[in-house]
Amino acid sequence: MDDTLLIGGRKIASRLIMGTGGAANLEILERALVASGTSLTTVAMRRVDATTGTGVLELLRRLGIEILPNTAGCRTAAEAVLTARLAREALETDLVKLEVVADDRTLLPDPIELLDAAEQLVDDGFTVLPYTNDDPVLARKLEQAGCAAVMPLGSPIGTGLGIRNPHNIAMIVEAAGVPVVLDAGIGTASEAAQAMELGCDAVLLATAVTRAADPERMAHAMRLGVEAGRAAHGAGRIPRRYWAQASSPDVDR
């Protein structure tokens, strides 16, 4: 059975989407990306200066990993729309991970600016993947606006607190007609597996790998976690019971 993830008509070979932020250097990043098996990876857009390198783009192209530009750092719909358009011009892709955050302390999405930006970018022909709160209502509105996926957070960016409201994630999954990508908050492999067991179609993470003591090893663990969670979700877990149920025969003992 073909279990390939499709986002906006694009085949995404791996259900683990990686970010490139936070690695100590490009060599460590490369080993982590390879170990993760990722096929789609975020980059940020920043002002150029004479010292900025283009190393990360060369690395991603060499590894054959598709680029997903983000709008990290944007606070308003207008900023995010301009950043997305600049990314499309610089990188020749209509994919965008739409981030519009409210403040530096929480980095939580600003839902009003986010929805406004999503509507504008969909109208402008982008394939929009919005980073959103774990809010089923907002997820539905983003889908109705024409987003190609919804990407609810498990917990705030970089916290590693895992999935704080699994019930909300399950409700988003249950109602969504587009892929659901658990984005942000994952700290370790069991949490990536949990996201997939909840029915998410993919997991997006960066910090949990790039700031781990051994990024390459954690990238491999995350890959296994995503695969295990996906398989378990498809396999159908047993119902939870109150009392024990013997798994050995209870006759002739």
Add this chain to the structure above:
Amino acid sequence: MTVFLNGEPADLAPDATVLDALAALGVPQAGVAVAVDGSVVRRADWPATPLPDGARVEVLRAVSGG
């Protein structure tokens, strides 16, 4: 005239174009995108797009992140 290149003031000739602004900034042109006063200027239009006095020119490229 004075324009603002990634927030820094720069003196350019009165007939300066986007391409001239990039030259003044002294950065490689591969993989960058340019906005003037909040609108993207396509690469093909850089040589023929004049800058108004006081223009805010933003030049961005992809870096590790997210």
